[in-house]
Amino acid sequence: KPNSIELDSNSIISVNTISLHPYCLIKKNPQMTVDFKICPQIWDAASFFNSLPEGMFTSLPGFKASGKLRFFLNLSLDMSQIDSLIFNAALTSEEFRIHGYGIDDYRMLNNEFIYSFYDKGELIASFPVGLSNPYFVPLDQISPWLKISVLTSEDGSFFHHRGFNQKAIRESLITNIKRGRFVRGGSTISMQLVKNVFLTRNKTIARKLEELLIVWIIEQNRLVSKDRMFEIYLNIIEWGPGVFGIGQASKFYFGKNPSELNLQESIFLAGIIPFPKRY
Numbered sequence: 579k580p581n582s583i584e585l586d587s588n589s590i591i592s593v594n595t596i597s598l599h600p601y602c603l604i605k606k607n608p609q610m611t612v613d614f615k616i617c618p619q620i621w622d623a624a625s626f627f628n629s630l631p632e633g634m635f636t637s638l639p640g641f642k643a644s645g646k647l648r649f650f651l652n653l654s655l656d657m658s659q660i661d662s663l664i665f666n667a668a669l670t671s672e673e674f675r676i677h678g679y680g681i682d683d684y685r686m687l688n689n690e691f692i693y694s695f696y697d698k699g700e701l702i703a704s705f706p707v708g709l710s711n712p713y714f715v716p717l718d719q720i721s722p723w724l725k726i727s728v729l730t731s732e733d734g735s736f737f738h739h740r741g742f743n744q745k746a747i748r749e750s751l752i753t754n755i756k757r758g759r760f761v762r763g764g765s766t767i768s769m770q771l772v773k774n775v776f777l778t779r780n781k782t783i784a785r786k787l788e789e790l791l792i793v794w795i796i797e798q799n800r801l802v803s804k805d806r807m808f809e810i811y812l813n814i815i816e817w818g819p820g821v822f823g824i825g826q827a828s829k830f831y832f833g834k835n836p837s838e839l840n841l842q843e844s845i846f847l848a849g850i851i852p853f854p855k856r857y
Contacts, residue, residue, distance in 0.1 A: 581605060581606045581607050582603065582604065582605040582607075583602075583603075583604045584602065584603045584604075585600060585601060585602040585603075586601065587599055587600070587601035587615070587617050589601075593629055593630075593631060594628070594629035594631070595625045595628070595629045596621050596625060596626050596629045597619075598616055598619060599616070599617040599619065600614070600615065600616050600617075601613070601614070601615040601617060602614045602615075609656065609657040609658035610657045611654075611655065611656045611657065612653070612654070612655045613653070613654050613655075614651075614652075614653045614654075615650075615651060615652050615653070616649065616650060616651040618648065618649070618650040619647075619648065619649050619650070620646055620647070620648050621646070621647045621648075621649070622646065622647075623643040623644055623645045623646060623647050623671070623674055624642070624643060624644050626647055627641050627642065627643055634784040634788075635784060635788045636681065636777060636778065636785075636788070637680060637681050637682045637776045637777060637788060637792060638680050638681070638788055638792065639681055640678065640679070640680030640681060641676075641678065641679060641680040641795075642676070642677040642678035643674060643675060643676050643677060644673070644674070644675045644677060645671055645673040645675055646671065646672040646673065646674070647670070647671050647674070648668075648669070648670045648672070649667075649668070649669045649670075650666075650667065650668060651666070651667040652664065652665070652666045652667070653665050655755070657755075660752055660755055661752060663748060663751060663752050663755075664748075665744060665747060665748040665751060669794055671798065674798070674799070676795070676799060682776050684776075684792065684795060684796050684802070685802070687775070687796075687801075687802045687806065687807070687810060688801075688802055688806060689708070690706055690707060690708025690709070690710060691706070691707055691708070692705070692706055692707070693705060693706075693707045693774075693775065693814050695774075695814075695816070695822065696778070696779065697779075702820075703820070703822055705822070707813055707814060711825075712825075713822075713823055713826050713829075714813055714823070714825060715812070715813060715823070715824055715825045715835075715836045716809065717805055717806075717808060717809040719835075719836065719837050720812060720824055720836045720837065721836055721838065721839035721840075721844060723839055723840060723841045723843075723844040724812075724824065724836060724839045724843075724844040724847060725808070725812075726844070727841075727844040727845050727847070727848035728812065728844075728847075728848045728851065730848070731848040731849065731851065731852075732767055732770070732848070732851060733746075733766045733767040733768075736766060736767045736768070736804065736808065737804050739766065740797045740798060741766060741768040741769065741793040741794060741796070741797035741798070742766060742768075742769075742790075742793070742794075743764065743766050746764045746766070747764035748764075749764070750764035751764070766793075767807065767808065767811050768793045768796070768797055769789055769790070769793050770811065770815075771807055771810060771811050772789050772792045772793050772796070773785075773789050774814060774815070775814070776792060777789055777792075812824045813825065815851060815854075816855075817830070817831075817847065817850055817851070817854055818830065818831075818850060818854050818855075819854070819855055821854075824836045824847075827847055827850075828847075831843070831846070831847065
């Protein structure tokens with residue numbers, strides 16, 4: 579039996595007018611090693627977005643842009659030394675300009691909007707994210723302890739990265755490989771926000787790809803400030819069955835305004851976020 583499989587970097591994967599040059603080498607000698615790369619690519623931005631397959635995406639169709647996009651990915655894994663896993667990826671741009679939004683205009687996050695929460699295709703809750711909602715809480719009226727606790731738990735580098743945390747993705751890959759199942763995600767607050775507001779909860783490759791592209795569009799072009807993104811996040815996430823946003827959560831669990839939460843209460847609330855239905 580062969581102990582290795584290789585896909586040469588001269589191979590081409592084409593999607594309409596854009597192409598990828600992947601490289602993959604898998605060895606078993608005796609422990610499996612994997613080297614996977616997408617060689618550096620340069621794409622015309624207009625062609626890239628026009629080439630996204632129809633029917634795969636729910637938010638991006640119709641998005642128009644110009645300029646150049648550059649992308650690469652490098653993943654290396656030795657199953658005998660899982661902690662040495664290497665993961666690097668980047669999407670950068672040159673003279674990138676947005677000429678038209680598709681189904682969703684991502685700048686809408688800067689204003690009050692209606693947020694709808696679906697679970698298994700069923701509408702569970704719908705409410706305005708803004709001052710017309712009595713439970714909405716501006717960021718400066720939320721306890722610093724709660725903000726610190728949520729950032730520490732969910733995305734400690736949120737105010738410093740541009741939507742993605744490669745270290746967190748690498749660590750989640752290592753943990754999931756060791757456990758042999760999905761137990762830890764590498765999603766940033768930016769990614770969670772985009773998923774919650776613009777996309778379905780279906781766990782598909784297409785949805786994840788669309789999530790990553792939308793996060794990149796918002797963060798790289800600074801369409802929404804970090805403070806506003808964090809404010810929306812804290813006001814829409816589920817904090818237990820039927821409990822949405824920090825305004826409701828603070829009242830429900832402690833009978834307090836969010837500005838009054840202490841450290842212990844904040845840590846408790848931050849601990850609910852990954853598994854809200856348990857509470």
